Amino acid sequence: MTLLRLIPLCLLALAACSDPEKVARYPIEPPAVSKTLPNRLGTAELREVSLPQYATAQEIPYQTADGALRSNPDNLWADDPGRSMTLALARQISAVSGATVLSDPWPLSDPPRRRIEVRIEQILPGADGALHVAGVYFVTPAGLDAGNDVVRRFDFTVPIATAEPGGEPTPAAIVAAQGAAVTELARRIARLN
Numbered sequence: 207m208t209l210l211r212l213i214p215l216c217l218l219a220l221a222a223c224s225d226p227e228k229v230a231r232y233p234i235e236p237p238a239v240s241k242t243l244p245n246r247l248g249t250a251e252l253r254e255v256s257l258p259q260y261a262t263a264q265e266i267p268y269q270t271a272d273g274a275l276r277s278n279p280d281n282l283w284a285d286d287p288g289r290s291m292t293l294a295l296a297r298q299i300s301a302v303s304g305a306t307v308l309s310d311p312w313p314l315s316d317p318p319r320r321r322i323e324v325r326i327e328q329i330l331p332g333a334d335g336a337l338h339v340a341g342v343y344f345v346t347p348a349g350l351d352a353g354n355d356v357v358r359r360f361d362f363t364v365p366i367a368t369a370e371p372g373g374e375p376t377p378a379a380i381v382a383a384q385g386a387a388v389t390e391l392a393r394r395i396a397r398l399n
Contacts, residue, residue, distance in 0.1 A: 250307045255324045258329065317349070
């Protein structure tokens with residue numbers, strides 16, 4: 207193929223890309239909270255939160271009335287979703303309980319007392335106007351001590367604000383609901399329930 211034939215293809219490919227001025231990036235920002243729960247964790251290392259594949263993409267997904275998951279290349283997460291979720295969750299658990307929860311790898315010289323692993327199986331902005339969150343978390347002793355393992359399933363919803371009844375939620379509304387979901391999950395882990 208000659209260079210002259212490649213130029214129109216390259217121009218077409220560039221035109222298909224999103225306009226950088228239209229791209230919006232949204233961080234996961236849970237609401238501010240204060241310590242309201244007892245510290246049951248002490249020091250804990252939070253491993254990277256496991257997310258379903260659709261939630262690991264840079265584009266913010268949402269479900270439409272036909273049940274399909276869709277996204278817009280102009281609405282992106284500001285950071286890697288797994289990393290961002292992990293850091294936000296560690297910060298929220300610490301804030302609501304006073305525990306020292308830090309993401310893996312553990313940065314302090316004294317080892318943590320516990321390890322936390324969170325596997326989110328669903329974090330779906332549903333067509334019904336709610337963010338559906340389900341999965342399981344594990345809290346285990348960090349040392350060689352056996353026993354005292356905690357395994358808890360979670361399944362809850364958070365409302366998503368919509369501009370109009372029956373309308374699709376805005377990316378900002380999805381992000382706000384996800385921040386509220388991080389706080390709810392942090393409270394459940396801090397209570398070990």
